Amino acid sequence: MDVPDNLALELRRGVIVLAVLSQLGEEQYGYALIKRLTAQGLEIDQGTLYPLLRRLEADSLLESEWRVEGSRPRRYYTLSPAGAQILRALKDEWEALGEVMERILS
Amino acid sequence: MTKNSKATEMIDRYVEEVGQNLPRRLRGDVKAEMRSSLEDSALEDSALEDSVEDRSRAAGPAPDEGQVVEMLLKELGPPEKMAASYLPPKYLIGPRLYPTFALVMKIVLVVAGVGYLIALGVAFSQTAGTPGDAVDALLGMLPRFASFMFETLGIVGLVFAILERVLPASKEPPREKEESGHG
Numbered sequence: 574m575d576v577p578d579n580l581a582l583e584l585r586r587g588v589i590v591l592a593v594l595s596q597l598g599e600e601q602y603g604y605a606l607i608k609r610l611t612a613q614g615l616e617i618d619q620g621t622l623y624p625l626l627r628r629l630e631a632d633s634l635l636e637s638e639w640r641v642e643g644s645r646p647r648r649y650y651t652l653s654p655a656g657a658q659i660l661r662a663l664k665d666e667w668e669a670l671g672e673v674m675e676r677i678l679s
Numbered sequence: 680m681t682k683n684s685k686a687t688e689m690i691d692r693y694v695e696e697v698g699q700n701l702p703r704r705l706r707g708d709v710k711a712e713m714r715s716s717l718e719d720s721a722l723e724d725s726a727l728e729d730s731v732e733d734r735s736r737a738a739g740p741a742p743d744e745g746q747v748v749e750m751l752l753k754e755l756g757p758p759e760k761m762a763a764s765y766l767p768p769k770y771l772i773g774p775r776l777y778p779t780f781a782l783v784m785k786i787v788l789v790v791a792g793v794g795y796l797i798a799l800g801v802a803f804s805q806t807a808g809t810p811g812d813a814v815d816a817l818l819g820m821l822p823r824f825a826s827f828m829f830e831t832l833g834i835v836g837l838v839f840a841i842l843e844r845v846l847p848a849s850k851e852p853p854r855e856k857e858e859s860g861h862g
Contacts, residue, residue, distance in 0.1 A: 603712065604719035619716060620755045624764040627709070639711075647719075648712045 589617060591667055593625060594660040597635060600651035626650055634659055685745040690717045693752050700762030709765060721748045772839045776846075780839045787831055795824050 592615050596606055603623055610617050629635045634656035638649050652660065694717070698710045721744060755761055763769075772780050802816040 602719075603716045604723075607720075608723075618754065619720065620761055620764060623709075623712065623716065627705075627765060645715045645718060646711065647715050648708075 588667075589615075589621070589625065590629070591660075591663045592617075593622070593629070594634065594652065594656060594663065597650055597652045597656070600638075600649040602647035602649050604647075606650070629656070686721060686748040687718075689745065689748050689752060690714060690721070693717070693755075693758055696758035697762045700759050701765060705765060717748070717751065721751055770843060772836070772843050776839055776843055780835070783835055783839075784832065787835060791824075791828055791831065795820070 592610060593606070596609055601609065603619070603626060606626075607617060607619060607622055626635065626637075630637055630650070633653055635650045636653045636656075637651075639646055640649055641647075691714070694710050694714045697713060698706045701709055798820060799816060802820065803813055
């Protein structure tokens with residue numbers, strides 16, 4: 574049976590922050606980041622990602638900079654030192670959660 | 680994407696509408712980023728369509744850049760909604776105040792209802808007491824009662840809406856409230 578959209582979405586929502594942070598060890602602009610995540614199997618739409626990047630930047634987890642590269646100016650995002658710390662903590666959290674869930678579900 | 684004015688125009692219009700729904704401090708930056716991202720993905724997607732077109736030219740006209748942008752914007756959803764996702768959720772009366780608001784409203788309604796019945800009783804007792812008088816008293820008081828209710832509920836709503844904006848945001852409101860309730 575297909576999982577109802579809203580339940581699947583809710584489950585994914587929490588993971589998306591971790592996924593996004595994990596890809597920003599090197600700087601990326603929004604659209605490239607979408608393609609990168611999609612290529613690895615995590616679908617995320619633009620309407621979700623761009624506001625999320627803003628929020629993470631407002632929380633000082635990301636830093637950003639406008640640069641002209643190629644044909645147009647793009648906003649490049651990268652992890653801030655605080656963001657790198659949070660990423661490590663979230664990864665640990667994710668691993669612990671994965672173990673727990675495996676135990677619970679098996 | 681200067682070559683296709685229709686696609687550019689659609690993107691401009693969308694971005695402009697998003698901007699209108701954002702506070703000024705965010706507007707310029709968000710608009711610029713959204714424009715550049717949309718152009719990125721429009722270019723990419725129409726390049727994709729081009730290669731499809733090469734392979735199956737017989738299948739009919741491939742979508743042009745304008746159509747690609749149109750689909751892209753449809754995916755993003757209405758610009759007001761897009762703009763809203765850049766902002767914290769907006770409430771007239773938020774979840775933190777709502778329970779208190781609902782309680783006050785209930786009290787007001789009950790008190791007003793009781794008051795109305797009492798006033799009705801008093802008015803009725805002062806008349807001769809025929810059924811016609813009772814109906815007259817009921818109807819005579821109804822408009823005043825209705826406008827009193829609208830005013831009162833309106834004022835309560837207004838006060839709470841102001842509180843919602845004036846009270847500092849706290850991170851975990853429900854628990855705090857519980858604690859202060861028990862303490």
